[in-house]
Amino acid sequence: MKVSKGDIFERVFVNEEVNLQIDQESGSHVKIHVINASFSITVNQLGEGCHTEIYALEHLRGEENVTAETHVTHAVGGGSSNQLIKFVLDDNSRGRFIGDLKIAQDAQQTEAHQTNRNLLLSEEAEMRTQPQLEIYADDVKATHGASTGQLDESALFYMQQRGIGKEKARQLLVNAFMKDVIETIGDQYADVREQLLNTIDGVVE
Amino acid sequence: MKELLRIENLHASIGGKEILKGVNLVINEGEVHAIMGPNGAGKSTLSAVLTGNPAYEVTEGKVWLRGEDLLAMEPEVRARAGVFLSFQYPVEIPGVSMTNFMRTAINEKRAYEGKEPLSAKEFLALMREKKKLLELPDKLNNRSVNEGFSGGEKKKNEIFQMAMLNPCLAILDETDSGLDIDALRIVAEGVNRLKTPQNASIVITHYQRLLDYIVPDFVHVLADGQIVKTGDKNLALELEEKGYEGL
Structure with a gap:
């Protein structure tokens, strides 16, 4: 799908699997929340000054198995993205986060943040985190952090x-x-x- | 005088290392006991063991609170039964507001006592009243527990919680550390105003300074895991003068 110039696309998905591929035109704003479901979200910032927000909260119990996947590409500069992905894992649940963040060579003055925090509540629960950052532009502000801990x-x-x-x-x-x-x-x-x-x-x- | 706490031959260790090596102590209602001693003597271990900190293991001995086996109780049950610890290093709990934390604590204690929970209105009125005692700002309610509090605010917040929970036995673990003289005065006045003929406190301190404000009935010296000397408030002055080596 395409989010046109200057438009805002905002959605909250609860207990609903999400599979989205979004191209953003200049000045557009994408804000997505996913609660308790697997998802794969691909966002390409194709115009200048786009803003992308992806938030997810996965509270897993029993044998639940959830994969959260984000692929964010800043092809053009002056944009920003913010991702906060949290997992709470109880019992025998399995969680996985795959986060690709790419800032192309032309995407100068991009600001991109990716954070993945996970809380393990049982010895049997398991979390796999695979953040991948590719930054080809030099004038950018990018941070990422991943941590998995207990109470x-x-x-x-x-x-x-x-x-x-x-x-x-x-x-x-x-x-x-x-x-x-x-x-x-x-x-x-x-x-x-x-x-x-x-x-x-x-x-x- | 009614007995509140009795400690008999208490031994405790952490990570296999014995810290308390036979502590004996009886505390009656209405009494203030100071426990002094050099670093590493076991002062903080004693407070941790009395409150049930899982990091410590009791290897020998007994403790009774009003005749009940204290060591058999879970930490939260000891708290509801009236044992309160003012932590030397109060813990920050991001995301849990003071209001939510305190209200949960109060209502858990009331449920234990067979009382109805406080309504939101009653609870907030109680918060306001007790905060005045410690000269704490109103904005504290919405902040996360101890998060971003200054050293002085953290210690005041401990005594504020003590005022809210109204314990029968308060253990003040190095409450004076890190306090300037004004904060020390406010904290000590708070403690003194909470004193009744039915409750008691254990004041753990390294320095005599706090005891100018909270006057103890007894001063005990803890050294190498045992109480080696007991006296009145003059013992604290003597220690200040001669040091622990002078004993």
């Missing part, structure tokens, strides 16, 4: 020391981990955002 034991103990049961403490920490992805959902999808925030956050603030 912070010292935070768990701190909460237990205040009387919060271990399970509830774990839940609060997991919710805190997931929250920032959901909070990036725009007002156009405010109802979905609030519903998701409510399901992860039982306590009204």
Whole structure:
């Protein structure tokens, strides 16, 4: 599909597999959220000054197996992209993130960020992360980071020391981990955002 | 006087290394006990073991809280039963707001006591009241627990949580470390105002300075995993003068 000059394409997919190939014309804006589903999203910034945002939150349980795949290409300069992909893996679940980010030689003054954070809640869960950056332009600002860890034991103990049961403490920490992805959902999808925030956050603030 | 805490022959180790080597201590309601001692004596280990920190292993001995086996309780149950630790290094919890954290803690304790949870209104009123005690700013509510707090704010926040939870036994682990004199005064006044004839505190400190503000009934010297000397507040002054080697 094509997002025309200056247009905005914004979508939130919940529990729905996503397969998208998008060409962006100059000044267009793509903002996609995927919640709890496999996806493959390819975005080509073909015009100047495009903006691309891809956010994903994958909370996996049981035998679930989810692959998140992004291929973002900055063919032309002056654009920006931001990706935040988070996995929470429980039980025997499997997660995989493949993230290709390419900044072509002509794509000067591009700003591109790719972040993948994963939380393992069980010994059996497994996460594979394959970020791949190809940067051919020299005047760019690009960052990427990938990390996979477990719940912070010292935070768990701190909460237990205040009387919060271990399970509830774990839940609060997991919710805190997931929250920032959901909070990036725009007002156009405010109802979905609030519903998701409510399901992860039982306590009204 | 009613007995609150009894520690008998407590031995504890971390990573196979024995730190506590037979601690004995009885604390009655209404008492303030200071525990002093050189670095590495086991002061922080004692607070960790009493609160059930899983990093430490109790290898021998018994601890009773109001006659109940404290060491058999999960850390959260000890907290609900009224054991509170003001951490030497309070933990930052990004993404969990102070309000959500504190409300969960209060209501877990109330459920343990068989009480109804506090309504949002009652809870916020309680937060406001207790924050004044520590001169903490209102904006604290929406911030993540301890995240981006200054050293002084973190320590005030510990005593604020103590005020909210109203424990029967408060353990203040090096609460004075990293505090300037104004923050120290506010923290100490907060602690003193929370004192009742029914509760008690253990004040762990390296320096005598804090004890000018929180006056102890007993001062114990912990050295190499044992209490080697017990006295009144004058013992702290003596230590300040002569050092631990002078004992």
